[in-house]
Each structure stands twice: as structure tokens, then as C-alpha cells.
Amino acid sequence: MSDSDQASARNNGQSKADLDRAFERLYRDHLRDVYSYSYYRVGNHHDAEDVTEQAFLQAYRHFERAQRESNGRPLRPWLIRIAHNLASNYHRDRARRPQRVLDEGEPIAALHGTERIVEGREELKNVMDHLQHLPDDRRDALIMRFALGMDNREIARSLGRSDGATKVLIHRAIKQLEEEISANGG
Amino acid sequence: MAAEPSRDVESLLRSALRPIEPPEKLSGRVEETLSAVTEAAAEELSAWAEELSESELRSLRDPRNWLRPAAAITAGGIAAGGLVLVELRRRKRPSRLSGLADQVSEIAGQVRDQVRKSRD
Numbered sequence: 001m002s003d004s005d006q007a008s009a010r011n012n013g014q015s016k017a018d019l020d021r022a023f024e025r026l027y028r029d030h031l032r033d034v035y036s037y038s039y040y041r042v043g044n045h046h047d048a049e050d051v052t053e054q055a056f057l058q059a060y061r062h063f064e065r066a067q068r069e070s071n072g073r074p075l076r077p078w079l080i081r082i083a084h085n086l087a088s089n090y091h092r093d094r095a096r097r098p099q100r101v102l103d104e105g106e107p108i109a110a111l112h113g114t115e116r117i118v119e120g121r122e123e124l125k126n127v128m129d130h131l132q133h134l135p136d137d138r139r140d141a142l143i144m145r146f147a148l149g150m151d152n153r154e155i156a157r158s159l160g161r162s163d164g165a166t167k168v169l170i171h172r173a174i175k176q177l178e179e180e181i182s183a184n185g186g
Numbered sequence: 187m188a189a190e191p192s193r194d195v196e197s198l199l200r201s202a203l204r205p206i207e208p209p210e211k212l213s214g215r216v217e218e219t220l221s222a223v224t225e226a227a228a229e230e231l232s233a234w235a236e237e238l239s240e241s242e243l244r245s246l247r248d249p250r251n252w253l254r255p256a257a258a259i260t261a262g263g264i265a266a267g268g269l270v271l272v273e274l275r276r277r278k279r280p281s282r283l284s285g286l287a288d289q290v291s292e293i294a295g296q297v298r299d300q301v302r303k304s305r306d
Contacts, residue, residue, distance in 0.1 A: 031213065178195045
């Protein structure tokens with residue numbers, strides 16, 4: 001019997017109650033991670049809540065399979081990847097939406113959120129402003145590293161890249177930030 | 187006074203990108219949604235209820251078997267009031283959750299399959 005068959009057999013023996021308990025743990029352990037990531041991606045609490053809720057719904061939908069295929073590895077990268085995809089969809093949908101609809105809703109609060117987070121500290125506001133203008137993959141990797149404390153391997157799994165490519169990605173992201181902050185007078 | 191250019195970017199990022207605590211009401215909201223999923227699953231199950239024991243059905247219908255313990259820890263004891271807020275919020279913002287019914291139905295089907303599988 002192959003490894004995957006054995007995993008499948010084990011999983012078939014797992015009761016729904018076991019799965020539910022495992023999902024509860026996942027939810028309890030990573031609600032803050034998913035929310036933090038969502039918040040830094042969409043820039044306001046209102047939409048971060050929506051993304052977080054949708055992420056856990058999707059996670060629940062595919063939880064059994066994810067558990068089966070994880071081979072015991074932590075599921076946080078998988079969960080963050082779901083939030084990552086949802087946040088990308090959110091930005092894509094916003095870009096397509098007519099302007100008048102945007103005006104009717106809550107203002108895009110990325111800057112307001114940033115201002116709250118940094119509590120008026122110009123230096124941190126400056127780094128956040130530059131962060132928002134990095135290429136998407138570099139920005140997302142830095143959010144995962146610094147807001148969620150993920151290591152290279154976890155980030156690699158979340159972004160669907162190799163460990164080596166992720167290490168380079170983060171190195172280049174930090175270097176770009178340093179250069180741009182320096183170029184703008186620190 | 188200008189910011190010190192020498193401060194290293196990594197420590198700036200560490201300070202700027204602090205983890206954000208989710209609002210208490212979010213735990214109630216997620217709990218409510220997942221409870222709705224289990225309710226829908228229980229309704230689907232009622233179609234073949236004769237195949238299930240009473241205790242299995244009772245267990246599926248009881249949302250306390252779901253995320254309540256986790257929500258109690260993270261929300262610090264938010265109660266029914268939180269769920270009312272969630273419902274009000276949903277009614278105020280139907281467009282954002284327009285796909286929820288479809289998702290609940292889809293997930294309910296999967297819950298049913300899981301139950302079937304675990305009984306086999």
C-alpha cells in the first residue's frame with residue numbers, strides 16, 4: 001500500500017468528531033494569523049473580517065483533504081494561502097467595480113489603517129507606504145515574515161515557491177525597501 | 187526632525203507589521219457561519235434520518251459541538267448578543283454574503299459525505 005493510500009486509510013478511520021476537533025484547533029490557533037494577513041492585504045477591518053470568514057469557510061470545505069495530504073506538516077501555510085488568494089480576488093474585484101460603487105461603500109482605508117497602526121510615527125508610516133508599493137509577491141512575503149513570523153519554508157509553501165526562491169524573494173524585497181527609503185531621504 | 191536613515195529596515199518592518207488582534211465580534215461571526223453549515227447539514231441528513239441513530243442526529247444539530255469552545259477562548263465569552271450583531275450585519279450587507287447560501291449548501295453536502303464515510 002502506498003503512503004497516500006495509508007494516509008487515506010487512516011483518514012477514513014478518522015471520525016467526523018475528530019475532524020471537527022482538529023478544525024477547531026486550527027481555527028483557534030490561527031484566527032489571528034489569518035486576520036492579520038487579511039488586514040495588511042486589504043487595509044481595513046471591515047473587509048479583513050470578510051476575507052477571514054471566507055478563508056475559514058474554504059478551509060473547512062477542504063480540510064479533510066488538506067489534512068490527509070499534509071503528512072503531518074503544519075497547516076498554517078495552507079490556511080494563509082487561502083487568505084492570500086481571497087485577498088488577491090478582493091483586489092481584482094475592486095479594480096473591476098465601477099467607481100460609484102466604491103464611493104458608496106466604506107472608503108478604502110489602507111492609509112487610514114496604516115496611520116492607526118503606526119500611531120503617528122512618521123518613520124513607520126514611511127516604511128508602510130513603501131511596502132505598499134513593492135511588487136505583490138515581495139510585499140506579501142514580507143507581511144508573512146514580519147506580521148506572522150513565518151519562516152522561509154512556511155512562506156514558500158504559502159506562495160507556492162521553492163525554499164530557495166523564497167529566500168531570494170525576501171532578500172530582494174528588503175533590499176528594494178532599503179534602497180527606496182534611502183532614495184526618498186530615509 | 188527627519189527619521190534616522192540608519193535604522194535598519196528589518197526592525198522597522200517588525201515594528202510596523204505587528205500582528206492584529208481580530209475583533210471579538212469576528213469570532214461570533216465565524217462561529218455563526220459554521221453553525222449554519224452544520225444546521226444545513228443536519229437538515230440534509232434528515233432526508234435519510236432513518237439511517238441514523240437519535241444520538242448522531244442530536245449531535246449534528248447541536249452547534250455546541252462546533253466552534254463554541256474556540257470562540258469562547260478567543261472572544262472571551264461573547265454571548266448571544268454577538269450573534270444578533272452578526273445577523274444584523276448580514277442583513278445590512280446582503281451583497282457581500284450573497285454567495286453564503288450556496289457555500290453553506292455545498293459545505294453541508296460535504297459534511298453529509300463525511301458523516302456517511304465515518305459511519306461506513
